[in-house]
Amino acid sequence: MLPEWLSGWCREHLGAPPATVLHSSVHMSEVFGLRLIDGRDVAVKARPDQNGREATCVEVQRFLAANGYPCAAPLTGVTVRDGWAVHAEEWRPGGLVLSDPGPGTARLYAGPLAAMVKLAADIEVGGDAPGAVEPPLPNPEWTRWDHEEPGPWPHIAYLSGHDHDVPVFVTEAAQRIHDRLSAVYLPRVLGHADWEAQNLRWHDDRPWAVHDWDSLAWLPEAAIAGAASGSFASAESPTLAPLASSEAFLEAYAEARGRAFDDQEIEVAWAASLWLALHNARSEALHGSRPVALTAVAQQAEERLRLAGA
Known part of the structure; x- marks a missing residue:
């Protein structure tokens, strides 16, 4: 089940609410892979706010993605709600984990x-x-x-x-x-x-x-x-x-x-x-x-x- 705030946040910052949940996980942060009603696939991430360091992380990620680095491009900046820093980025599934330690x-x-x-x-x-x-x-x-x-x-x-x-x-x-x-x-x-x-x-x-x-x-x-x-x-x-x-x-x-x-x-x-x-x-x-x-x-x-x- 999605948290109550998420639908409204998506409407305000992405222009459309979620239609389908593609993925969800909760560890040190909360990550939701969503398909919006307009067909876009996005990831919304929320983690405890640490006095602005999250904004730097997102802007560095934005710069790297714009310059061809293999990472999801942010779709929003960071907003803080109830002590949590939230942003959205492209949904970038696929690929394999290489776990060999050699x-x-x-x-x-x-x-x-x-x-x-x-x-x-x-x-x-x-x-x-x-x-x-x-x-x-x-x-x-x-x-x-x-x-x-x-x-x-x-x-x-x-x-x-x-x-x-x-x-x-x-x-x-x-x-x-x-x-x-x-x-x-x-x-x-x-x-x-x-x-x-x-x-x-x-x-x-x-x-x-x-x-x-x-x-x-x-x-x-x-x-x-x-x-x-x-x-x-x-x-x-x-x-x-x-x-x-x-x-x-x-x-x-x-x-x-x-x-x-x-x-x-x-x-x-x-x-x-x-x-x-x-x-x-x-x-x-x-x-x-x-x-x-x-x-x-x-x-x-x-x-x-x-x-x-x-």
């Missing part, structure tokens, strides 16, 4: 991310020029390692209060990564910070659709690439890619960007690659979930910490 797949995933970061570099961030956007802050909670709160973890309401249930090695690794990344002063770029298999669709080896632009971040490029190098294999459950695959991802990313990372950036990339898995391992421990990320962290943390200089 180095070959890692190289495929690196290219579209590098292309996205390179294209988004043409957007002015924080300036007064036409088309400028504000930085999409705060960054997504799973990349918020640069917080200034006590302990290794940022405050996340649904992950707070029971950290005694988290294995000590996870918390200790998180503290080391937090300390390493908090000391980094590198230029920031716009990048997709949830570069998981579940958020991309492919036609053979060509990207068809990149989803989840709510996950735009404002971070050093090495951190964007590094986080993706660890998370790209996450399909049904968040996990951590094999070490060799993360290495292949970073090599392919640098090749696609035409610039090798320096020694500090390489360490930042490896640190970011582990942080997302630590975040997910913590969540598994707190919620009693199947230990997918937790197992991968137990197997790989020490080597990734070494590569991160942490």
Whole structure:
């Protein structure tokens, strides 16, 4: 059943109410795939408002789509109702998920991310020029390692209060990564910070659709690439890619960007690659979930910490 507000919102902002529901999902946001009575297929997305970062996410997505990047083009701007940020975009179904965690797949995933970061570099961030956007802050909670709160973890309401249930090695690794990344002063770029298999669709080896632009971040490029190098294999459950695959991802990313990372950036990339898995391992421990990320962290943390200089 559709929420009561949705029909009126579609009339006001899209000029027609829904006729058919094509898809609906509720997780960290609400997504409704709709066929309107005039025959158009659209997606309406609603998520908790975070003081305007959603508007930046939508405008960056709009710029990318207009310049040929494989993502749905926004059809509206962002409106805020009852604390929720809402917008509509093209309905872009189809394509396959590539969930193989091997180095070959890692190289495929690196290219579209590098292309996205390179294209988004043409957007002015924080300036007064036409088309400028504000930085999409705060960054997504799973990349918020640069917080200034006590302990290794940022405050996340649904992950707070029971950290005694988290294995000590996870918390200790998180503290080391937090300390390493908090000391980094590198230029920031716009990048997709949830570069998981579940958020991309492919036609053979060509990207068809990149989803989840709510996950735009404002971070050093090495951190964007590094986080993706660890998370790209996450399909049904968040996990951590094999070490060799993360290495292949970073090599392919640098090749696609035409610039090798320096020694500090390489360490930042490896640190970011582990942080997302630590975040997910913590969540598994707190919620009693199947230990997918937790197992991968137990197997790989020490080597990734070494590569991160942490």
